Amino acid sequence: EPEVTQTPSHQVTQMGQEVILRCVPISNHLYFYWYRQILGQKVEFLVSFYNNEISEKSEIFDDQFSVERPDGSNFTLKIRSTKLEDSAMYFCASKEGGDTEAFFGQGTRLTVV
Amino acid sequence: RKEVEQDPGPFNVPEGATVAFNCTYSNSASQSFFWYRQDCRKEPKLLMSVYSSGNEDGRFTAQLNRASQYISLLIRDSKLSDSATYLCVVNVYTGGGNKLTFGTGTQLKVEL
Numbered sequence: 650e651p652e653v654t655q656t657p658s659h660q661v662t663q664m665g666q667e668v669i670l671r672c673v674p675i676s677n678h679l680y681f682y683w684y685r686q687i688l689g690q691k692v693e694f695l696v697s698f699y700n701n702e703i704s705e706k707s708e709i710f711d712d713q714f715s716v717e718r719p720d721g722s723n724f725t726l727k728i729r730s731t732k733l734e735d736s737a738m739y740f741c742a743s744k745e746g747g748d749t750e751a752f753f754g755q756g757t758r759l760t761v762v
Numbered sequence: 763r764k765e766v767e768q769d770p771g772p773f774n775v776p777e778g779a780t781v782a783f784n785c786t787y788s789n790s791a792s793q794s795f796f797w798y799r800q801d802c803r804k805e806p807k808l809l810m811s812v813y814s815s816g817n818e819d820g821r822f823t824a825q826l827n828r829a830s831q832y833i834s835l836l837i838r839d840s841k842l843s844d845s846a847t848y849l850c851v852v853n854v855y856t857g858g859g860n861k862l863t864f865g866t867g868t869q870l871k872v873e874l
Contacts, residue, residue, distance in 0.1 A: 692867075
């Protein structure tokens with residue numbers, strides 16, 4: 650069964666460092682998303698990506714964040730200068746059509762120290 | 763008003779019980795609706811889509827009331843393995859695309 654894969658599963662980084670979280674969405678999907686979940690809190694929307702551009706972003710997704718789909722298969726989230734409060738689980742998701750269900754990757758646990 | 767609102771629980775029920783979860787959403791432009799299940803420190807997984815006509819999948823029944831902007835999930839004959847957090851998810855078309863908005867989740871604990 651096709652699945653969304655994310656790497657790494659866990660990343661520890663020092664405050665101020667750049668991190669890149671990687672995702673391979675399901676191959677025929679057209680819509681891509683990044684979400685984050687701080688421990689014990691709700692799943693929060695960061696950004697959606699469609700037709701090779703950002704279609705929507707939340708207030709959380711400030712200038713420190715960027716996304717790319719560099720080669721037609723990978724979908725990356727970059728955090729330029731990490732803060733302690735960026736520590737969270739980051740989930741990538743993809744879906745085939747506008748109204749269809751989204752499939753989530755297993756997540757990357759980011760710990761900023 | 764929150765975009766998607768759920769009672770956080772926890773709901774502690776005995777095995778075999780029937781339990782119902784409710785969810786309300788604020789954006790009347792919401793297009794599609796889902797229940798996801800999330801186990802501790804895992805990714806959300808689709809439980810079922812929710813249709814206006816109501817839909818059933820085994821022990822699970824979902825209902826949507828667009829007029830009241832209300833979604834429900836009923837679990838019958840609950841099992842220990844049903845223990846998880848249940849997430850109400852609403853898909854909204856925005857100017858540029860669409861996004862899934864999550865409720866806070868309702869925690870269910872099924873006990874012997």
